Amino acid sequence: xxxxxxxxxxxxxxxxxxxxxxxxxxxxxxxxxxxxxxxxxxxxxxxxxxxxxxxxxxxxxxxxxxxxxxxxxxxxxxxxxxxxxxxxxxxxxxxxxxxxxxxxxxxxxxxxxxxxxxxxxxxxxxxxxxxxxxxxxxxxxxxxxxxxxxxxxxxxxxxxxxxxxxxxxxxxxxxxxxxxxxxxxxxxxxxxxxxxxxxxxxxxxxxxxxxxxxxxxxxxxxxxxxxxxxxxxxxxxxxxxxxxxxx
Amino acid sequence: xxxxxxxxxxxxxxxxxxxxxxxxxxxxxxxxxxxxxxxxxxxxxxxxxxxxxxxxxxxxxxxxxxxxxxxxxxxxxxxxxxxxxxxxxxxxxxxxxxxxxxxxxxxxxxxxxxxxxxxxxxxxxxxxxxxxxxx
Amino acid sequence: xxxxxxxxxxxxxxxxxxxxxxxxxxxxxxxxxxxxxxxxxxxxxxxxxxxxxxxxxxxxxxxxxxxxxxxxxxxxxxxxxxxxxxxxxxxxxxxxxxxxxxxxxxxxxxxxxxxxxxxxxxxxxxxxxxxxxxxxxxxxxxxxxxxxxxxxxxxxxxxxxxxxxxxxxxxxxxxxxxxxxxxxxxxxxxxxxxxxxxxxxxxxxxxxxxxxxxxxxxxxxxxxxxxxxxxxxxxxxxxxxxxxxxxxxxxxxxxxxxxxxxxxxxxxxxxxxxxxxxxxxxxxxxxxxxxxxxxxxxxxxxxxxxxxxxxxxxxxxxxxxxxxxxxxxxxxxxxxxxxxxxxxxxxxxxxxxxxxxxxxxxxxxxxxxxxxxxxxxxxxxxxxxxxxxxxxxxxxxxxxxxxxxxxxxxxxxxxxxxxxxxxxxxxxxxxxxxxxxxxxxxxxxxxxxxxxxx
Numbered sequence: 164x165x166x167x168x169x170x171x172x173x174x175x176x177x178x179x180x181x182x183x184x185x186x187x188x189x190x191x192x193x194x195x196x197x198x199x200x201x202x203x204x205x206x207x208x209x210x211x212x213x214x215x216x217x218x219x220x221x222x223x224x225x226x227x228x229x230x231x232x233x234x235x236x237x238x239x240x241x242x243x244x245x246x247x248x249x250x251x252x253x254x255x256x257x258x259x260x261x262x263x264x265x266x267x268x269x270x271x272x273x274x275x276x277x278x279x280x281x282x283x284x285x286x287x288x289x290x291x292x293x294x295x296x297x298x299x300x301x302x303x304x305x306x307x308x309x310x311x312x313x314x315x316x317x318x319x320x321x322x323x324x325x326x327x328x329x330x331x332x333x334x335x336x337x338x339x340x341x342x343x344x345x346x347x348x349x350x351x352x353x354x355x356x357x358x359x360x361x362x363x364x365x366x367x368x369x370x371x372x373x374x375x376x377x378x379x380x381x382x383x384x385x386x387x388x389x390x391x392x393x394x395x396x397x398x399x400x401x402x403x404x405x406x407x408x409x410x
Numbered sequence: 411x412x413x414x415x416x417x418x419x420x421x422x423x424x425x426x427x428x429x430x431x432x433x434x435x436x437x438x439x440x441x442x443x444x445x446x447x448x449x450x451x452x453x454x455x456x457x458x459x460x461x462x463x464x465x466x467x468x469x470x471x472x473x474x475x476x477x478x479x480x481x482x483x484x485x486x487x488x489x490x491x492x493x494x495x496x497x498x499x500x501x502x503x504x505x506x507x508x509x510x511x512x513x514x515x516x517x518x519x520x521x522x523x524x525x526x527x528x529x530x531x532x533x534x535x536x537x538x539x540x541x542x543x544x545x
Numbered sequence: 546x547x548x549x550x551x552x553x554x555x556x557x558x559x560x561x562x563x564x565x566x567x568x569x570x571x572x573x574x575x576x577x578x579x580x581x582x583x584x585x586x587x588x589x590x591x592x593x594x595x596x597x598x599x600x601x602x603x604x605x606x607x608x609x610x611x612x613x614x615x616x617x618x619x620x621x622x623x624x625x626x627x628x629x630x631x632x633x634x635x636x637x638x639x640x641x642x643x644x645x646x647x648x649x650x651x652x653x654x655x656x657x658x659x660x661x662x663x664x665x666x667x668x669x670x671x672x673x674x675x676x677x678x679x680x681x682x683x684x685x686x687x688x689x690x691x692x693x694x695x696x697x698x699x700x701x702x703x704x705x706x707x708x709x710x711x712x713x714x715x716x717x718x719x720x721x722x723x724x725x726x727x728x729x730x731x732x733x734x735x736x737x738x739x740x741x742x743x744x745x746x747x748x749x750x751x752x753x754x755x756x757x758x759x760x761x762x763x764x765x766x767x768x769x770x771x772x773x774x775x776x777x778x779x780x781x782x783x784x785x786x787x788x789x790x791x792x793x794x795x796x797x798x799x800x801x802x803x804x805x806x807x808x809x810x811x812x813x814x815x816x817x818x819x820x821x822x823x824x825x826x827x828x829x830x831x832x833x834x835x836x837x838x839x840x841x842x843x844x845x846x847x848x849x850x851x852x853x854x855x856x857x858x859x860x861x862x863x864x865x866x867x868x869x870x871x872x873x874x875x876x877x878x879x880x881x882x883x884x885x886x887x888x889x890x891x892x893x894x895x896x897x898x899x900x901x902x903x904x905x906x907x908x909x910x911x912x913x914x915x916x917x918x919x920x921x922x923x924x925x926x927x928x929x930x931x932x933x934x935x936x937x938x939x940x941x942x943x944x945x946x947x948x949x950x951x952x953x954x955x956x957x958x959x960x961x962x963x964x965x966x967x968x969x970x971x972x973x974x975x976x977x978x979x980x981x982x983x984x985x986x987x988x989x990x991x992x993x994x995x996x997x998x999x
Contacts (some may be wrong), residue, residue, distance in 0.1 A: 207476035230892075246593035250893045256886040270883070270891070279731050285675035286661075286668045292476065299525055300473045305665045306657015308597045309675055315732035317881055317893065321597070321657060323588035329528040331485045337586045338527030338657030351476045395883055399731055410884070522660070 201353070211375040212272030212295040213345055215360070216383050216392065217268055221370035224267045227254060229371060232362030236346065238330035240361035249320035251343040252359055268358065268407060269371065271343040272297060272318035273394070280310035280319065289340075295376075295404050296345045306338040315396050317343045376404060451481050467521070484523070489531045500530035547702050552930035554744035560767030563921055568919035575913010578906040579654045587657065590907050595899035596877045601655040603870045604911030606723060608918060609682075609754070610745060610869075613720045614753015616641040616689065616712060625707025629775065629943045630822070632933040634705075636694045637757065639931050640922060642686060647918030649682055651910055673856055674725045681719040690717050697929075720746045734811040735876030745796045751787035752865040753782065755858035762855045764932065772851050781854060784861065785842050792835055811879045814898065815871070822875040825867045834864010861901040865945030874901055
């Protein structure tokens, strides 16, 4: 076995302690950047987990800003056929059966950590990305609609007709299934927001907050630590990335 | 007698239906706008033979890994290759004026990309192309 | 253990022409519906974002379940060694293949992107029961083809038992897989229960037997293959056993759900709310599909006649179809309960019971599957000898002769084998004219005395 001699003269000591000092400072300088905007050629990773915090107390019944913004952002057309038209996000109005107490919340794909839709997809088109966003890979989707049967939140829609006016950042077409993708094109560009959150904030309600659940310094993580929040249908054990406050 | 006749008929049908592979590339009109750049991201002969390989690979990288680099991005191809017609509107992917369809209609290979993907550039880039062509 | 039954290749006749014409027209309708839906999109159908699977899926699952159940007839002879069913083995396997093909074609043509079938057959997510079903269905075809080969080739007849057992196991797995499509769904109250798998197995046995009897009856009336009272007695017993099995599992699942307050929403919606599903469950599944067939099968006169059993079979098939419709559609129509205790309303039809009105396109697509199954069957019986020459009591009794045990019996067996080979080579069956065959059969049946008819 080779024996290594440690060279501990003054020069080397200063060099190595300088390196140690700098490398202990570096995370504070660099890692904060990575949480917000990763380079375009870097793949999504589990360092992040993107999610939403929705405050039901701030959401008002006659406001539809999130729905309108989402439809515009993704080029979702209204064909006048509500039973078959796509809805990524919808306003859910709840009235208690006995007390009559009412509230309203936006409901969309909950981006579960254990998504039933991913389990049942025969081709693996419905998948969960490394950073927690549940997506449909429309190159592989065969349109069997099994994921729609399995979603506990009725989050998915099937495209029933030929489309012509798609927006380039959200390809969508007849015969595939789709749902809220947490504005993945904005997330990948580092914009750190979704269309619905942006519109809600612009409208002054501030009911939808987007952020990185894995980053303890993000606003959403701080709020999740501070306030009581719930998952919808938490008994299913899906660990959703979308949390609600005030329900 | 009938056996030989049926063989002749099937042979004729086979030749008629499968002669599409004899279409060559030289006699097809292309509508490439060279104002936005003087060449494609890869040499022409490589693109001609392998554009679908680049597209397929990039589709996997973008959807599954979230990599949205510009070079092989389909939107980047479209922004360059699809230029508006004389009246300012964009050609439909079902007509031969569309860059991709010019070859694909002749070769009878369906471009299923545009079932989902936008076959024309987004409004912002569209304005730029019109401005450039009017200069 | 050579199969002693005399099989024939069916000649093209008026009965085949009529049924062939009907099958072809069904296929034409199905093709037209498929092309229209492929071009226009599913907005033309009654299926939407609330009712995601509709009439085509009811047809497809009905055909797949019938395919699995119809193979049971062959299994009874190969696996359970009840020799009287041996002449029916080849038909049973053929019908299994035809019905499965028909069902799968409906399923594939209803996909949003049927052009991606190659993707579905090469890219798999093995946590999905759908992916496993792709293997189970295609493997079933291969296993049944192997089974048929063992049955056709005289020197391989000794393997029929082993291959038949393998096919039986495969079929049970396949039906479990089909039931598990629904059993594995966490989201909906109506599903998510392991009991759906055995329910589908019981239903497959019932529907398969009823369907097979319908074919036997048509063979008797249309093709002139006489049906004996022995077979009728056996099928009556089978139908009774299987009706009770399905009834038992249905009652068990509903009674259990009625005990659990959490599931009362769906149970009251289905059983007592007076909508179409209530009518289908009580009227079609229970009364027409269970009670009436039992009344026929226990009636002294009707239960002994070929036509009486036919009515019972048709009612059972109708009841089985309604049952699948209720399971598949009502489970989707009942709204998801995202917030228990709250009334939910939205633009996406949360909290309201979805309505489903099947369009003509879906019905045509389903018929197309039935047509394809019929066409495969009709074509196959004209090409190979699947059909036994006769199913009257004499023919089935001959199949029931026990295997030779002593050396003398073995010698006799060998001699009679050679005799039959000589007989067969002297006058090939397909060169006898249909008239000759018919007079032969008439003479045979005149001797034995036909069973009582209506």
